[in-house]
Amino acid sequence: MNLSNLFEKQLPLREKIINQHNLQDQDLMPGLILAFQVELGELANEQRSWKHWSKDQKPRTKIICIACNGAGEVYHPINGIQITCPHCNGEGIESPVNPLLEEYVDGISFILEIGLELSEEWLIDENYPTYWITTDDTQSIIEQFQTVYREIADFSRDYDVMTYSELVSQYLGLGKMLGFHWVEIEQAYIAKREINLKRQEEGY
Incomplete structure (x- = not known):
């Protein structure tokens, strides 16, 4: 699984957003981190199995x-x-439309944005390493969500590259636990990217 292709696809959208909103000299990382945390919460909300107080615990697909x-x-x-x-x-x-997949892909978009804000040249290099997926078979879905929250919190303290790589691998691991395959993630990301590009053109 290699994200280099998605980083390259995200770059034109990122440049359009920066130019459209005059963000060239701004530190975008705090807002991107918060946006990812929000999307992670929305993903959990669609997943639902952790809501022990509800009889409706089926994921919204x-x-x-x-x-x-x-x-x-x-x-x-x-x-x-x-x-x-x-x-x-x-x-x-x-x-x-699969709401669970759509929320997951929104998280992918912000993962890519965070990475590009961190180091654009490093991420789109053709020799960029393939990401591994980190999952622990003993962990529940709740624990995997909590692991991803911890990783983004750790990353927010010092913007460390290795912590970012671990965040990405844990988020990809969460996708695997949710039953998503890389091909459908990539297809859903590309479809959502086109929507996001159109939104920018329409003054979103």
């Missing part, structure tokens, strides 16, 4: 149709019989 509440059928307003939901054509979902 699809957007349920609001018209039929995911059933695929609704009652006809006149004769009262059940019919195929016209809103989702009986699919029970609003769209094929």
